[in-house]
Amino acid sequence: MGLRFALLALLARAPMHGYAAHRALEENFGDVVDLNYGRVYQVLRSLEEDGLAIGEERREGRRPARRVYAASSRGREAVDAWLRAGDARGEPLSEEFFLRLIVGRERGLDSRAWVEAERARLAGLLRLAGDAPAGDSRAASGIADLVASWRRLRARADLAVLDECLGMLRGAAPGDARSPSSTASRPASGG
Numbered sequence: 001m002g003l004r005f006a007l008l009a010l011l012a013r014a015p016m017h018g019y020a021a022h023r024a025l026e027e028n029f030g031d032v033v034d035l036n037y038g039r040v041y042q043v044l045r046s047l048e049e050d051g052l053a054i055g056e057e058r059r060e061g062r063r064p065a066r067r068v069y070a071a072s073s074r075g076r077e078a079v080d081a082w083l084r085a086g087d088a089r090g091e092p093l094s095e096e097f098f099l100r101l102i103v104g105r106e107r108g109l110d111s112r113a114w115v116e117a118e119r120a121r122l123a124g125l126l127r128l129a130g131d132a133p134a135g136d137s138r139a140a141s142g143i144a145d146l147v148a149s150w151r152r153l154r155a156r157a158d159l160a161v162l163d164e165c166l167g168m169l170r171g172a173a174p175g176d177a178r179s180p181s182s183t184a185s186r187p188a189s190g191g
Contacts, residue, residue: 002033002094002095002096003043004043006099006102008053009079010024010025015068021040021044021069022037028102028106029102032099083103115165115169118162119162122155126152126159
């Protein structure tokens, strides 16, 4: 889902054909996601089918016509809603969190507030996981205890990453001061 909105944010910045979209994704998000051309074209078609992007055939000089995509007004609203939404799935950090962080920072949003909110959420999950009673070790050879341990370790690792992120953001530019909720005054219309 995050790749979809990251690509849509790029299309809101400037119209582009599939190859250029792949290149822009690599340049902006290549450290976060593993991309291939097929996936990029699939997402572009999906965005167009959903009315979030508009595609049109364009010819440049003697080159064959290419399909060029741009974010529709619904697409721009969907990106704004995605940025406001946060990570409501209750899972540990995901690629989507980092994609949202990159897009939000590019738009001048308060990245520190997002990271602090995510850190508080994960700290709460860790407290719950630490207080949870141990599972029946006879059932499934103690798998329930193993899963609980895995969740605690993952939450601790994610908290360490968020602490590093906060340290990095302390030196963020003064323009990084708006809150995520101030980016869009209109609700997203589907999508």
